[in-house]
Amino acid sequence: MQEKGTKKKKANNNVFESEYTNLKRVTTFLKEHSEEIDIDNKFRQELVTLSKSYKETLDESRLITKVSDRLQRKVETAKQKLEESNIELQETVDALTKARVGRKAATIVLIIAVILFLVVEGVLEPIIDDWVAQNFDASYTTPFSLGVKLILALLLRPIEMVVEKALMRNTAKKKVNELKEAKFVKKEPKVEGK
Amino acid sequence: MKLLSLEGSNITPEIKFDGDMGKLSLKGRSIPENALEFYQPIFEWLDEYLNSPQQKTIVHVQFDYFNTSSSKCILDVLKRIDRIDEAGHDVLIKWYYDENDEDMMEAGEDxxxxxxxxxxxxxxE
Known part of the structure; x- marks a missing residue:
């Protein structure tokens, strides 16, 4: 623990400036006319009491206003931090969803690739070979067949992107539906006696 | 004099007032909905203590956080302590604040x- 001192500071608070000016005017008036007005004068006594009480109330108001301002500042800072954390959390959730969807899309594309490979090898290749042999020279069958396979292989990446997009859309739709349902459940009034 | 001891909670501070030792302490957060209701027994205890205070009274105040209505009640508590000082007894108010809590330090200054x-x-620290 470290002692900071016992210094008394009278901070100026402009919000109550006019009230303090009024108070000062009254206390100055009382001082200036102290000899004119009898010390036992009831009006004087009441005015002294009133100005003392007014000063106390003013000091308290100033303190409470300051405390309130600080609280508001704290709440605002906390709110900002919360909003920032929410954004970060949302970004993380989005990244995780994207990664999950990406993995799912890659699996689907792999299955598609296997099916395509089997279809090309088992069904398309003999058809292509026959067609090339009929229309072109027989030596073109291998490059032609490789070309078709290359085109199909190159199509895998766009297919993956399309699948990924579709899955993302589906996930977003599910999320919206969940939120809608949650909102609906929240708003539904309680049925008593059931 | 009877010891005043109130357990602290999430919304009210821990209160330990030992009249025989002249040691009073308020610690924790003070954000009750009805601050006056919480502080009323404290005011009553202090009003009784004011009648026969110890020659030396030390008040330890360590708040983490307090709401606006509590700030007025805390001032009322400290004003009662001030009266002990005015009556000629030794009084010391110790206001503790976390090193990172500038707001609480400023509140103490106020x-x-x-x-x-x-x-x-x-x-x-």
Missing amino acids: YSALLEAPFELLEI
């Missing part, structure tokens, strides 16, 4: 400006 009793601002 309170000290309204009181006549010796007021110490102490930083907790």
Whole structure:
């Protein structure tokens, strides 16, 4: 623990400036006319009491206003931090969803690739070979067949992107539906006696 | 004199007032909905203590957080302590604040400006 001192500071608070000016005017008036007005004068006594009480109330108001301002500042800072954390959390959730969807899309594309490979090898290749042999020279069958396979292989990446997009859309739709349902459940009034 | 001891909670501070030792302490957060209801027994205890205070009274105040209505009640508590000082007894108010809590330090400064009793601002590391 470290002692900071016992210094008394009278901070100026402009919000109550006019009230303090009024108070000062009254206390100055009382001082200036102290000899004119009898010390036992009831009006004087009441005015002294009133100005003392007014000063106390003013000091308290100033303190409470300051405390309130600080609280508001704290709440605002906390709110900002919360909003920032929410954004970060949302970004993380989005990244995780994207990664999950990406993995799912890659699996689907792999299955598609296997099916395509089997279809090309088992069904398309003999058809292509026959067609090339009929229309072109027989030596073109291998490059032609490789070309078709290359085109199909190159199509895998766009297919993956399309699948990924579709899955993302589906996930977003599910999320919206969940939120809608949650909102609906929240708003539904309680049925008593059931 | 009867010991005043109130358990602290999430919304009310821990209160330990030992009249025989002249040691009073308020610690924790003070954000009750009805601050006056919480502080009323404290005021009553202090009013009784004011009748026969110890020659030396030390008040330890360590708040983490307090709401606006509590700030008025805390001032009322400290004003009662101030009256002990005015009556010629030794009084020391120790206001503790976390080293990172500038707001609480400033609040202590504001309170000290309204009181006549010796007021110490102490930083907790």
